[in-house]
Structure formats: structure tokens, C-alpha cells
Amino acid sequence: MxxxxxxxxxxxxxxxxxxxxxxxxxxxxxxxxxxxxxxxxxxxxxxxxxxxxxxxxxxxxxxxxxxxxxxxxxxxxxxxxxxxxxxxxxxxxxxxxxxxxxNGGLVTLLPLFDLHNNHFLKLVDLVNAPNPHIRSI
Structure with a gap:
């Protein structure tokens, strides 16, 4: 907290x-x-x-x-x-x-794509969760 x-x-x-x-x-x-x-x-x-x-x-x-x-x-x-x-x-x-x-001020394109893809993968996993209580997290 x-x-x-x-x-x-x-x-x-x-x-x-x-x-x-x-x-x-x-x-x-x-x-x-x-x-x-x-x-x-x-x-x-x-x-x-x-x-x-x-x-x-x-x-x-x-x-x-x-x-x-x-x-x-x-x-x-x-x-x-x-x-x-x-x-x-x-x-x-x-x-x-x-x-x-x-990462100390250095921003490159590939880690940015990875961050974007991982973020949306987690969102898709939450939406497609089999239990309704998981979707509300």
C-alpha cells in the first residue's frame, strides 16, 4: 500500500x-x-x-x-x-x-515494442479469463 x-x-x-x-x-x-x-x-x-x-x-x-x-x-x-x-x-x-x-535514459525501439506487446497480451488474458472474478482485477 x-x-x-x-x-x-x-x-x-x-x-x-x-x-x-x-x-x-x-x-x-x-x-x-x-x-x-x-x-x-x-x-x-x-x-x-x-x-x-x-x-x-x-x-x-x-x-x-x-x-x-x-x-x-x-x-x-x-x-x-x-x-x-x-x-x-x-x-x-x-x-x-x-x-x-x-534503463538510464536510453530508449530503443525493440524494448518499446516488447513492452507494448506484453501489456496488450496481459489485457487480452484478463478479458478472456474463464472466471468472472479474474476479469474484474
């Missing part, structure tokens, strides 16, 4: 006082961090209880929706990896989420 927590890095505060919001991703006993690319004042972060309290400022509402979408995309990627792979590694999840290639 994946857990995602948001926090601010006050030590990386900008000149205008804004601090970056970072996501801590926990999978099993391993953790990693992913930058959200969003900024907020530490006072507003605390005053809104990490954007959990009722928000009145429009920019904070947009920021909250953006973080919710960030979390949703990460959870959706994790679920799809669980569905088609037997083991999900945190580093692999992070690289896929950030759009980084898994």
Missing part, C-alpha cells in the same frame, strides 16, 4: 519567503521524496493545517486541488503497476511518475 504525505522544506525557502512543497512517498518500508513544483508561505501552510482546513484564499484552493491531483496520479500509477507487474519498486514508480526512462 502506498502512502503520500506532503510537507514543506523551510530550509529551501526562496527570497520572497515561499517554500517548496514536497511529497514523501512510502511504499512498504522504503521512502522517497518527489518535488511537487508548488510553493507556499510557511505561515499559510501552518495556518491552514497543511491545507486541510477550510480555505478562503483562491490560490490556496487551487494549490490544494493541484496536490490532490498529484496524489491521485501517483496512486493511479501505483495501481496500474500492481495490476500488470508482480512487484512494484519505489524507485521504478518514481521514475515512471517523473517520465524518466528505466
Amino acid at each position: 502506498i502512502k503520500i504525505f506532503f510537507y514543506i522544506k523551510t530550509e529551501k525557502a526562496r527570497v520572497n519567503g515561499l517554500c517548496p512543497i514536497v511529497a514523501r512517498v512510502v511504499l512498504g518500508q522504503k521512502t522517497t521524496t518527489i518535488s511537487t513544483g508548488k510553493l507556499i508561505l510557511p505561515e499559510r501552510w501552518q495556518a491552514t493545517e497543511r491545507l486541510r482546513k477550510l480555505l478562503t484564499v483562491e490560490s490556496e484552493k487551487v494549490l490544494k486541488e493541484s496536490l490532490d491531483l498529484f496524489q491521485l496520479k501517483l496512486e493511479k500509477l501505483h495501481n496500474s503497476m500492481c495490476k500488470f507487474e508482480e512487484e512494484v519498486e519505489l524507485n521504478k514508480l518514481k521514475n515512471r511518475f517523473l517520465g524518466k526512462p528505466e
Whole structure:
């Protein structure tokens, strides 16, 4: 099960006082961090209880929706990896989420075809499964 927590890095505060919001991703006993690319004042972060309290400022509402979408995309990627792979590694999840290639930046055409073919083979196997409960996975 994946857990995602948001926090601010006050030590990386900008000149205008804004601090970056970072996501801590926990999978099993391993953790990693992913930058959200969003900024907020530490006072507003605390005053809104990490954007959990009722928000009145429009920019904070947009920021909250953006973080919710960030979390949703990460959870959706994790679920799809669980569905088609037997083991999900945190580093692999992070690289896929950030759009980084898994083999160190080198993307060739043949492994891409293999990935495509294997993905659709698994989809066909799920659709043609003899038991209805297997199809709903």
C-alpha cells in the first residue's frame, strides 16, 4: 500500500519567503521524496493545517486541488503497476511518475515494442479469463 504525505522544506525557502512543497512517498518500508513544483508561505501552510482546513484564499484552493491531483496520479500509477507487474519498486514508480526512462535514459525501439506487446497480451488474458472474478482485477 502506498502512502503520500506532503510537507514543506523551510530550509529551501526562496527570497520572497515561499517554500517548496514536497511529497514523501512510502511504499512498504522504503521512502522517497518527489518535488511537487508548488510553493507556499510557511505561515499559510501552518495556518491552514497543511491545507486541510477550510480555505478562503483562491490560490490556496487551487494549490490544494493541484496536490490532490498529484496524489491521485501517483496512486493511479501505483495501481496500474500492481495490476500488470508482480512487484512494484519505489524507485521504478518514481521514475515512471517523473517520465524518466528505466534503463538510464536510453530508449530503443525493440524494448518499446516488447513492452507494448506484453501489456496488450496481459489485457487480452484478463478479458478472456474463464472466471468472472479474474476479469474484474
